[in-house]
Amino acid sequence: MDPTELLRLGVYGQLSVDPSDVQTASLDFGMLSRAEPWAVLHPASADDITRVVKAAYESEAHGFTISARGHGHSINGQAQTSNGVVIQMSGSRGRRLGSSTPAALRPHVYEKERYVDVWGGELWIDVLRSTLEHGLAPKSWTDYLYLSVGGTLSNAGISGQAFHQGPQITNVHELDVVTGKGELLTCSEEQNSGLFHAVLGGLGQFGIITRARISLEPAPKRVRWIRVLYSDFSTFTRDQEYLISLHELPASQKFDYVEGFVIVDEGLINNWRSSFFSPRNPVKITSLGTDGGVLYCLEITKNYDESTADTTDQEVESLLKKLNFIQSSVFTTDLLYVDFLDRVHKAELKLRSKGLWEVPHPWLNLFIPKSRIADFDKGVFKGILGNKTGGPILIYPMNKHKWDNRSSVVTPDEDVFYLVAFLRSALDNGEEMQSLEYLNHQNRQILKFCDEAGIKAKQYLPHYTTQEEWVDHFGDKWGQFYQRKMEFDPRYILATGQRIFKPSFQSSSNMAL
Numbered sequence: 001m002d003p004t005e006l007l008r009l010g011v012y013g014q015l016s017v018d019p020s021d022v023q024t025a026s027l028d029f030g031m032l033s034r035a036e037p038w039a040v041l042h043p044a045s046a047d048d049i050t051r052v053v054k055a056a057y058e059s060e061a062h063g064f065t066i067s068a069r070g071h072g073h074s075i076n077g078q079a080q081t082s083n084g085v086v087i088q089m090s091g092s093r094g095r096r097l098g099s100s101t102p103a104a105l106r107p108h109v110y111e112k113e114r115y116v117d118v119w120g121g122e123l124w125i126d127v128l129r130s131t132l133e134h135g136l137a138p139k140s141w142t143d144y145l146y147l148s149v150g151g152t153l154s155n156a157g158i159s160g161q162a163f164h165q166g167p168q169i170t171n172v173h174e175l176d177v178v179t180g181k182g183e184l185l186t187c188s189e190e191q192n193s194g195l196f197h198a199v200l201g202g203l204g205q206f207g208i209i210t211r212a213r214i215s216l217e218p219a220p221k222r223v224r225w226i227r228v229l230y231s232d233f234s235t236f237t238r239d240q241e242y243l244i245s246l247h248e249l250p251a252s253q254k255f256d257y258v259e260g261f262v263i264v265d266e267g268l269i270n271n272w273r274s275s276f277f278s279p280r281n282p283v284k285i286t287s288l289g290t291d292g293g294v295l296y297c298l299e300i301t302k303n304y305d306e307s308t309a310d311t312t313d314q315e316v317e318s319l320l321k322k323l324n325f326i327q328s329s330v331f332t333t334d335l336l337y338v339d340f341l342d343r344v345h346k347a348e349l350k351l352r353s354k355g356l357w358e359v360p361h362p363w364l365n366l367f368i369p370k371s372r373i374a375d376f377d378k379g380v381f382k383g384i385l386g387n388k389t390g391g392p393i394l395i396y397p398m399n400k401h402k403w404d405n406r407s408s409v410v411t412p413d414e415d416v417f418y419l420v421a422f423l424r425s426a427l428d429n430g431e432e433m434q435s436l437e438y439l440n441h442q443n444r445q446i447l448k449f450c451d452e453a454g455i456k457a458k459q460y461l462p463h464y465t466t467q468e469e470w471v472d473h474f475g476d477k478w479g480q481f482y483q484r485k486m487e488f489d490p491r492y493i494l495a496t497g498q499r500i501f502k503p504s505f506q507s508s509s510n511m512a513l
Contacts, residue, residue, distance in 0.1 A: 006038065006055075007039075009051055010051070011043070011044070011052065012044040012045065012047070013041060013044035014041070014042040015085075016040045016041075016042065017038070018040075021040040021088075022037060022040060023036075024072070025072075027072070028069075028072045028074040028075070028079060029072060029074065030362070032077070032361075032436075033076060033080065034077075035077060035080035035081060035082040035497070036082060037067070037080070037082065037084060037085055037086040038064065038083070038084060038085060039086075041087045041088065043088075046176060046184055046211070049087055049178045049208055049210060052066065052085055052087065053066050053178050053208070053494075054181070054182025055182070056182075057180060057182050057491055058182070059505075063491070063493070063503060063505030064083055064084035064493070065081045065493045066084055066085055066087060066180075066208070066493055067081040067085075067087070067204070067494075067496065067497055068087045068204060069086050069088055069090075070090045070120075070148025070150055071090045071147055071148050073144075073147050073151065075361060075363050075461065076463040077497045078204070078495065078498050079151075079495070079497055081496055083506075084493070088121075089120055089150055105119045107119075107122060107127060109130060109136065111134050114136060114217065115214060116214050116216055117213050118130075118212055118214060119149070119210065120149055120176075120208065120212060121149070123147065123149075124138075124141070124142065124145040124146075124147055125146055125342060127149065128145060128341060131216055131219070132219055135219055136216040136219055137217065137218075137219035137337070138168070138214050138215065138217075139165040140158075140161050140162060140167060140170070141168070141341060142157050142158065143160075143259075144348075150208065150209035150212070153169055153172060153209055153212060154201070154202060154203055155201060155460070156168065156169050156409050156460065159257070160257035160259040160301070161256065162398050163243075163244035163247055163258055164248075164399075165402070167402075167409075168214075169407055171215040172213065173213040173214075173215060174191075174213040175200075175212055176209070176210045176212075177195060177207035179207040179488045179489065180206070180489025180491065180492075181488070181489070181490070185207075187199070194484065197407050197408070198488060200408065200409070201408040202408040204495030204498065205408075205481075205488075205489060205498065206408075206488040206489055206494070219337060220256075220303035220304060220337045221304070221306065221336070221337060222305065222335065222336055223334070223335055223336070223339075223340040224334055225299075225301050225335060225340060226301065226302075226316065226331070227297050227299050228297070228298050228320075228325035228326070228329055229295055229296070229297055229326045230325050231294075231295060233294070233296060233374065233377045234374060236296040236298065237374070237397070239323045239324060239325070240260060241397055241416060242322070243255055243319075244258055244397050244398065247399060251303075252311070253315070253319075255300040255302055258396055259299040259396040260296060260297055260396050261296075261299065261395060262294060262295075262395055263295040263296070264294050264385050264387055264393075265388055293387060294381050294382055298323070301340065302315065303337065356425065359426060360436045361423075361424070362426055362436060363421070363422060364421075364446065364447075364459075365419065365420075365421045365460040366419070366420045366421075366446075366450070366457045366459060367412050367417050367418065367420075367459075367460055368412070368417060368420050368455065370414050370415070371414060372453075372456075376420065379449045380420075380446055384445050384446055388433045389422075389424065390426070390433070391422070391424035393421065393422055393423070394420070396419055397416050397418050398416070398417060398419065399415070399416060400412075400415050408477070410458050410473060410474055412456055413456070419460065422443070424439050426439050464499065464500075465499055467500065485501060491504040
């Protein structure tokens with residue numbers, strides 16, 4: 001199909017074949033793959049998206065695919081396509097429309113009802129800024145806020161609040177979705193509920209989120225941010241699991257955020273994830289009696305404002321007394337709530353200034369069942385990794401009952417499971433252990449270890465290349481996932497970069513790419 005034919009679709013936004021737009025849409029944060037689309041749509045509204053998707057669905061002679069792209073933070077080309085249109089959901093408003101942006105695309109806060117309606121391409125940082133003007137904020141977050149609402153809701157959206165607030169997908173009241181048939185539908189638990197649950201965590205397979213209604217709560221003013229160290233893994237996980245078991249207690253009797261990370265070399269103590277540890281007073285791993293040369297850092301926060309400031313110290317002290325960390329390793333800081341939520345962006349700016357942001361990111365995110373996390377520690381943290389990591393390794397538990405099983409997300413079949421996130425950067429600096437080839441090989445070793453040890457891990461932000469692997473990933477949910485695909489995107493034209501289904505105009509089978 002001649003890409004210029006697409007320009008005759010008559011959209012109100014901008015359907016661009018400009019080389020710079022095509023170039024941007026061909027890459028993502030992972031920098032592990034490249035695919036140039038025929039054109040890039042900067043939509044003025046959901047109607048533009050409906051028009052383009054409908055054209056793709058009805059195209060008989062020259063089929064094409066549609067991929068929605070937010071801030072381009074995918075790792076493995078999930079938002080890319082080489083035989084269709086990329087819809088640039090984020091950044092379209094300011095670029096194309098300026099001050100004439102339709103009111104329908106701006107965040108609309110409903111103070112009394114405590115929710116906000118936002119465009120699917122809105123970045124979470126801008127959602128936060130809009131809601132804070134009303135003294136409100138979303139309940140559940142990701143660690144990095146420069147991600148699109150539609151992007152995180154298509155996966156799950158998790159951070160240290162998920163143990164009691166659930167992932168972002170459980171804090172959504174309503175969605176507007178353009179299906180693979182080019183239909184714009186409003187969905188919720190009461191209306192078009194099948195589509196609602198399919199889209200949440202659905203990897204973009206069933207529709208493009210154009211509006212989301214997000215649940216809000218009163219925003220705290222400040223955060224007490226604490227990190228403590230452990231040298232014994234079982235003690236570390238026991239304390240993490242204890243803290244997330246407090247989820248139903250009043251706010252005064254629990255922390256608001258529970259995460260953690262693994263430190264296997266001293267250099268990482270001063271990396272962007274570990275800014276508490278002063279270079280002037282470095283912590284030496286060797287001096288802390290580590291188990292196998294590995295340290296574990298528990299990261300916790302307590303939200304407060306003027307009315308609770310007087311009791312915050314007492315509440316924190318009471319909770320810390322019940323934990324068994326290395327007593328000399330308490331690191332505390334105090335900051336504005338918005339600064340805590342936006343903490344990773346500050347690190348991003350530092351990395352950008354050093355040319356260390358736009359590099360390949362062979363990230364691997366796994367959900368590990370609680371019953372096997374100790375085996376994972378022995379085999380991976382104290383085994384496969386050696387003494388270099390190439391970037392932060394997050395580890396923290398979540399409560400499964402806070403996740404809605406009706407969504408498309410797959411999690412381990414245990415009451416508690418861990419996120420283990422290897423957030424590594426590959427550097428072309430001559431050091432083999434920081435090379436892309438080395439880190440990719442290590443990722444494969446980790447997955448192989450899980451498979452051979454019978455650890456029923458599930459990938460978060462999953463990446464597979466065959467349908468057999470996808471069927472295994474979804475397990476009991478595959479039948480429903482496939483039926484939903486047939487109902488909402490029967491020609492397999494949406495989000496083909498996920499490599500789950502091959503477009504119907506390319507093959508009569510439904511096998512994956």
